[in-house]
Amino acid sequence: MSSADVPDDPLSTFSLSIFAINGLLLHSGEDVTRPLGQSSARWQVLGRAGYQPQTVAQMAQEMGHARQSVQRIADVLAKEGLVAYRDNPADKRARLVELTPRGEKVLAAIYARDREYSRQLMAELDPEQLLAIAGALDGIARILAAHIERQPTRQEREATLQEGEE
């Protein structure tokens, strides 16, 4: 009944608050996409394809996910006719994922819902505070990352991606 087993040191308190917010943000992403028969994961892939047709491997790198995870989503989206694989003249293996007209419609609908959702939220949130927290979290993230004894994952082995380059 009691909560005596809940740790209460600053790091644990911080972690729990992050987990809670993370869950809520994921949930809101689902709220935005679910009514359209989609999900956050599909949204990401649709968004990338909509921004610019690109290969599954490219998407995975930029999203920071395993190639295969993205591949699976993309395959499902293709089967549902929201994206299509187009032959890539530059690489016969790696076809380009592009939106179909239906995919474009769905993505536009998602964006519309997202903007509305965001608008409602921002009516109660302080942009400055959000940015301040994001900045602080970035600093903490760097420290955390440095401490993670990284037995490099497959993904990191595959592509020691240095993002942020033009």
Added chain:
Amino acid sequence: MSSADVPDDPLSTFSLSIFAINGLLLHSGEDVTRPLGQSSARWQVLGRAGYQPQTVAQMAQEMGHARQSVQRIADVLAKEGLVAYRDNPADKRARLVELTPRGEKVLAAIYARDREYSRQLMAELDPEQLLAIAGALDGIARILAAHIERQPTRQEREATLQEGEE
């Protein structure tokens, strides 16, 4: 190549920083438990059982997860001999999950690793800042939660749990 498709409004920036930290925290949890053949999910269950033998349903409520998710973990732990189901005189259906001696050893080892990990981290982190962020996040979480048009999930239907009561 470019990152023009990455949204840059305050809410998105904030969300991305949360996702990043969340991933790092999960990763560090795995770092703590992996060498012991465990995982964060198992750690949670072991910790609850170690705090006090209780039923799967109780754990799930307190953890905020679905009953079945916890059940699966507990079953695996039982099969591995880290926890055991003990008959519950108060309810013939709901047996109590308790640590076995082996489970106690593993949990103690996890705690030891965690304390060391924490100690190293806190050498570079500011406890006050962590608590300040956690406090701010709690406020944001409340706003977010209020906006989540909750078509109540099964879990919420099952138990409209009001936590925080002694």
Added chain:
DNA sequence: GAATGATTGACAGCATGCTGTCAATAAAGA
């Protein structure tokens, strides 16, 4: 005590992430 509703675990199945392995293709170097 008997009926009714809630809780619990078992079973089955889905979604999203991960990993490893393999063959085909591309790219780089001798």
Added chain:
DNA sequence: TCTTTATTGACAGCATGCTGTCAATCATTC
């Protein structure tokens, strides 16, 4: 050119979360 290495997608399998349905059990009410 030929050989070696890296990349890519396909296939297979695991972990952790979710959901729905069902029978057994408990708790409540009449």
